[in-house]
Amino acid sequence: MLGKETIKRDLTVVDLEAGSCDEVFEKMNHVFLEKGFVNEKYLPTICEREHKYPTALPVEPDPIAIPHTEADAIITPFIAPVRLKSTIPWGDMSDPNHKLDVKLVFLLGFNEPGAHIELLQILMHNFSRPEWVKSLYQAETEDEYYDAVMAMEWTHD
DSSP, X not given: OOOGGGBOGGGOEEEEOOSSHHHHHHHHHHHHHHTTSBOTTHHHHHHHHHHHSOOEEOOSSSXXXXXXXXXXXXXXXXXXXXXXXXXXXXXXXXXXEEXXXXXXXXXXXXXXXXXXXXXXXXXXXXXXXXXXXXXXXXXXXXXXXXXXXXXXXXXXX
C-alpha cells in the first residue's frame, strides 16, 4: 500500500489562486513537471478525465476534490494537498451536472493501477472527520497545512 510518504511537502500549496479546476491543474502541472513527478501526458489527461468523471465529493462540512489521472502520466506517486484562496465550482462526483464549491483539493498521482484504492478509503475516512478538516482551514502556512494533513488517521472504517 502507498503510505504517508506519498504526501509531499514540496507539493503542498496554501492559498492557490485559481478560477477553475483546469487552472488548478495548469498551475500544479508546472510544479509537478519541474520536480519530476509527472510527464507531458499529465495535463491533458487529468483535464479530460476530470471533465468526464468529476471528482468533487459532497462531504460534510465542506466538499473536497480528489482529482487523479491515468497511471502512465505519473512518474513518482504523490498526493499534493492544495488549499485554494477562494472556493471554485467543481463537478460533483455523484452528479456530473451539479457543481460544488471546493476549496480543498488533494491531487492524487499513482503509477500503478489499483494502488490507490486503500489510500482513497483512508482519505474518505478523514474527510468525514470535522475536526481534521477544520485544522486544514486553520493552518496559516504551508508547513502548518502539511502538518495538519499529516495528522490524518492512517486507518479507515
